[in-house]
Amino acid sequence: MSPNAESTAFRSALEVIRAVEPRVADAIGAELADQRGSLKLIASENYASPATLLAMGNWFSDKYAEGTVGRRFYAGCQNVDTVEALAAEHARELFGAAHAYVQPHSGIDANLVAFWAILADRVESPALRKAQVRQVNELTEADWFALRRELGDQRMLGMSLDAGGHLTHGFRPNISGKMFDQRSYGTDPTTGLIDYDRVAEAAREFRPLILVAGYSAYPRKVNFRIMREIADSVGATFMVDMAHFAGLVAGKVFTGDFDPVPHAHIVTTTTHKSLRGPRGGMVLCGPELADQVDRGCPMVLGGPLPHVMAAKAVALAEARRPDFADYASRIVTNAQALADGLLRRGAKLVTGGTDNHLVLIDVSGYGLTGRQAEQALLDSGIVTNRNAVPQDPNGAWYTSGIRVGTPALTTRGLGTVEMDATAELIHTVLSQTTPGANADGTPSKAKYVLDPALADKVSRQAGELLTGFPLYPAVDLG
Ligand code: DSN
Secondary structure (H helix, E strand, O other): OOOOHHHHHHHHHHHHHHOOOHHHHHHHHHHHHHHHHOEEOOOOOOOOOHHHHHHHOOHHHHOOOOEEOOEEOOOOOHHHHHHHHHHHHHHHHHHOOOEEEOOOOOHHHHHHHHHHHHHHHHOOOHHHHHOOHHHHHHOOHHHHHHHHHHHHOOEEEEEOHHHOOOOOOOOOOOOHHHHOEEEEEOEOOOOOOEOHHHHHHHHHHHOOOEEEEEOOOOOOOOOHHHHHHHHHHOOOEEEEEOOOOHHHHHOOOOOHHHOOOOOOOEEEEEOOOOOOOOOOEEEEEOHHHHHHHOOHHHHOOOOOOHHHHHHHHHHHHHHOOHHHHHHHHHHHHHHHHHHHHHHHOOOOEHHHOOOOOEEEEEHHHHOOOHHHHHHHHHHOOEEOEEEOOOOOOOHHHHOOEEEEEOHHHHHHOOOHHHHHHHHHHHHHHHHOOEEEEOOOOOEEEEEEEOOHHHHHHHHHHHHHHHHOOOOOOOOOOO
């Protein structure tokens, strides 16, 4: 590759865009400047490689490709077949899965595909059998009523939202909460850890069709062997949503009992978090569920996004290289250094630390809500997001937590020394922010007081911390 290839590619792309709508070109340039200038600690974000980004900006976007490789509802899909097959092959090899479905547009979509596949596989219903794509026209009105009744009775057991579970695991703001009769398992109130005996007890009482493991804000490993045993003991299908930690599985940081792929019947993920690919989703499963999973489009999904599947193939190829394992293990070392730095300065952390990519700070220890802390940090050049903590008295909107994660900063090359410096900046801001009041003098859960001079100083220090770790160093937009 020529030394200026990346700069030339992005500069030329912006020039072409600018000729049509300069404000879009400006916004793209501004986004790079913002990302370069801030400490990005959002646990679910990362920086995809230039090759991954460039694989998305092309004429694959113009192609319809409903169906699967070699069995499309549209003609002329030979090149889409090539990239979809490549992405699936890389995913199978990387994760040791029998089958990979790379069409989901997001994690929610991947979970819906999995839910449908499990329902179609497990629910004994003649109406449901007919509801498969090719027989759907045979459904009578009575069949539809029966189908809705039968599906409506199904049960799901997943991790509770305030313990770190995800909306799509059966919670009301997501369709899964309306599709399934849902119950959740939480964490031990003293340790903050999953109590597997309590999960087993909940499974015995509730008899779910689907037991879901996976999280978006739990800072610890999950023992998937034990979870599978629990699922088997009640005849449930065991599903793992590894969206947050797929990069740690790919990089062989989570192995044995902590690798979900050999233990789960079906695994879903996003591709853009710790896995560092394009924004999208994916489903892995064994041969038993493969046919149902492959019906994802058009059963659940809109037309596949061939340009994103091309980018998935590129990113998955990158994740198969030996340096990805090194990256994945540094994500965890960095998260632990960040946690240690925060603890040493007196911060309160859910579970007292981390063994994955994220740390959950209970900011009630600083007398703040998550909303106040999130905004004060943002004013200071530190991008995080607020998150509920277990049994959160402030609910899911204001929250009492701040979730921080290391996949993005690790991609930039920051290490444990910089994580300690980051902990210092976070602690400085949080310890010097105070809750604000509403106009009528009552305490506010959103307003806060932070000296702007301090916010500016921390912002500058955050910028200095990043100077030695340029983002997209080979991309100069001029
Ligand atoms: N929105 C993602 C996260 O931030 O964890 C999960 O869907």
